[in-house]
Amino acid sequence: MxxxxxxxxxxxxxxxxxxxxxxxxxxxxxxxxxxxxxxxxxxxxxxxxxxxxxxxxxxxxxxxxxxxxxxxxxxxxxxxSFYPAGRGTADALAWWAEKTMFSPVAGLLFARKPEVLPKGFLEDRAKFSGRNIDPAAMAAAVPNLLDQLRAHLHWLDQMLANRRAFLQGAAVSLADFAAYHPVWFLQRNFGSTAAPLDEFPKLLSWAERVAAIGHGDxxxxxxxxxxxxxxxxxxxxxxxxxxxxxxxxxxxxxxxxxxxxxxxxxxxxxxxxxxxxxxxxxxxxxxxxxxxxxxxxxxxxxxxx
Ligand SMILES: N[C@@H](CCC(=O)N[C@@H](CS)C(=O)NCC(=O)O)C(=O)O
Structure with missing residues (x-):
């Protein structure tokens, strides 16, 4: 093994x-x-x-x-290396990206597709998060979740300006893996060009490049x-x-x-x-x-x- x-x-x-x-x-x-x-x-x-x-x-x-x-x-x-452009910035970008985007993408799934969640999931995540997960409140939060995600996805998209292949330049770094996983979650649950991803073509191409790295063996x-x-x-x-x-x-x-x-x-x-x-x-x-x-x-x- x-x-x-x-x-x-x-x-x-x-x-x-x-x-x-x-x-x-x-x-x-x-x-x-x-x-x-x-x-x-x-x-x-x-x-x-x-x-x-x-x-x-x-x-x-x-x-x-x-x-x-x-x-x-x-x-x-x-x-x-996960750090082709040095440490520090990559770690900080990774922290920002996943801390800000994981919760809204999870919230969207809870609100919009509760039927795909296994039995007991919402109760478990209520204990996990220390918050009451109420379906009506979740549905009411959707517009703000989309606004917040859109703002952060826009920043990511802007980082990819000037034909930049990855967030820190030509080589993939830790920041790409951290920013990618909420995007992956959105895509697998709502489709590869689901809003608000659809307005960010650079981001969509970047996501394809990151996905192509694969999982090893x-x-x-x-x-x-x-x-x-x-x-x-x-x-x-x-x-x-x-x-x-x-x-x-x-x-x-x-x-x-x-x-x-x-x-x-x-x-x-x-x-x-x-x-x-x-x-x-x-x-x-x-x-x-x-x-x-x-x-x-x-x-x-x-x-x-
Ligand atoms: N800061 C943690 C966050 C991990 C996290 O929140 N993972 C989610 C799943 S992606 C989780 O633990 N959910 C509850 C569970 O799996 O029991 C990390 O970077 O690993």
Missing amino acids: SDIILHHYETSPYSEKVRLGLGFKGLTWASVEIPMIMPKLDVTALTGGYRKTPVLQIGADIYCDSQRIMRELERRHPTP PRPVTSQDALAVARAAMASAIAVADPQDPVGRRPGQRVAVTPDDTGRDPVVGELVASGADEIVIKRSDPAVGEVCVHFPRAGFAVTSA
Whole structure:
């Protein structure tokens, strides 16, 4: 089995970002199809409670959030790079694009095509988001969702002026994968030229170029196989103190790491290493043995536990 295991489901936009990243780097990977709604017992055994999709596993190292996953793919497989024009700008563009566009495209699906959602989905996502998902309010929000999407899609379209092939220039970067997945979600649910995409021809050609990158070579495996891999492996993270930590956190402390937007399930463990962009905690569970769980810092709260 490939050492790269992606826990995901087909219709997940953030997973599409990672699948394209795997394809761009020409990788063979093990694919575990996970449930779209809770419970997700095998995923949460690996992560310690984090329930979002996707999750990447390499042995007993578990990477949560596509931001952290893409960074790890880049670290382990630097060529071709997600950062042909340098870091920083690509990360910031990626953050802006997916944070602003994911929620409106999901809202459009909830409001306009509730019949395609599996049973229990809206109730699950109400808990996930901490908001009451009311069909009448969702329908009333549609005009604003379209206005907001249109404004951001317009910016993307303008970035592609002067025959620019990708958002940062001639080469694809992390920003393209992050901006593409909400567009992919709109296209697969509402058609490839659905409004407001239809007024942006440059954007539509760009989306074709990104889609053509493909997903590499996924090989289906079961979640039980993935848990067995974690049990048999030793996590690779080693303890490193961060001399710049703003509040003096040290390896060995017990901390809770919690997403600050949706799916706010805390993961508790022993701090192993941390820095400006990542935090690693160690925890164990009978189903997976001892694992190191890696999170990004942007978008996550770290508190003592
Ligand atoms: N910041 C996260 C966002 C992930 C996210 O919101 N994923 C959606 C699916 S695309 C999700 O977790 N939905 C709830 C679920 O799958 O349980 C990331 O970059 O991975």
